[in-house]
Amino acid sequence: MAKWEGKVSSTLSKASANQIWPLFIDFFNFHKWFPNMSTCYGVHGTNGEVGGTRYCAGFSLPNEDGGADQVSWSKERLVAVDHEKMTMSYEMVDCNVGFKSYLSTIKIVCGDGEGCEVEWSFDVNPLEGLTYEDLVQKYQNGLDKTTKKMEDGLVQISAYSL
Template sequence: MPTFVMSKLLVACHVSKHERHGTPSILTCPLPAQPILDFYQRRLFSVMERNSPPAPPKWEGKVSARLNGAVADQIWPLFKDFFNFHEWFPGLATSYGIHGTNGEPGCIRYCAGFSIPSDSGDDSVSWSNERLISVDDDSRSLSYEIVDCNIGFESYVATVTIVPQGDEGQAGCVIEWSFTVDPVEGWVRDDLVGRYEVGLQRMAQRMEDALRVGMERDG
């Protein structure tokens, strides 16, 4: 307890001598101690809050990729297959489920690779555990967050939306990927957004190529 709080409480108490042994003893405080303690704790916390530096603003980023050879209904299931993201994202060596049912809110995937360097600064594999927050089939949109990682991302939340293009969505689609994260040590925001831009463009091309090969094989 802070010294000034203790002194205030002791002043409010009576000190007397025990009649038989002549030993000083502290009797019950005539004023309620807990309300006094609560008051000074609130004062202390208020001072601490005023003196604390403001938190830096979160980084926000948004990238997109246009696919002319694939429609939204073809691309959306690839993203909803949450546990198998490594099949499409470059630099991601593996991903698999560690909790819940694939594609359902609350499920968690483990991702590992070299797309984002680890915060150890060496050649160790970068990894993250990512939880699916929400899924909206009507708008073809999902959101997820990083719950643990070794790449220095704190409070990371991302949303992916597949937007149809043209009449009745038959002129391809656009993948929109947005995110917010606390400032990442060792990174500049624009460089991080650029890394996402490159990764998304390559991923979109990989998806489009795979769908074209599949149609040629089936046709």
């Protein structure tokens, strides 16, 4: 079966790449920014370094455990980090949402002025019960909400430091 590959992006106008990158590379604390993710913490290695593994729970993909009362969860490992190019890749090593193969890359692209663009690409096996278009839309919605929350948080911090 062919893999699903795709990329979504979100443009920020009030935050620079240098402000956004540390929020993404804080790999063990992504629940602060990602919508509906109630839990995220390190289970192995060092936060933000290759090999660091996190446990995440409470996101919008349906779980295989068969019940609405069951929380969707995953364990994800950082497999590449390039601070200079502001890119990071991670793989899903275990989950209850149906991924048998999963690799994602986040890249922060500097803008011409104050802003930046965040790109989120993925290479996954097809998920039963979802179309490719549904999955792309979930990624886009998740990235848009995440970057808005990050940008709003940074604007609030800037306002307090004035």
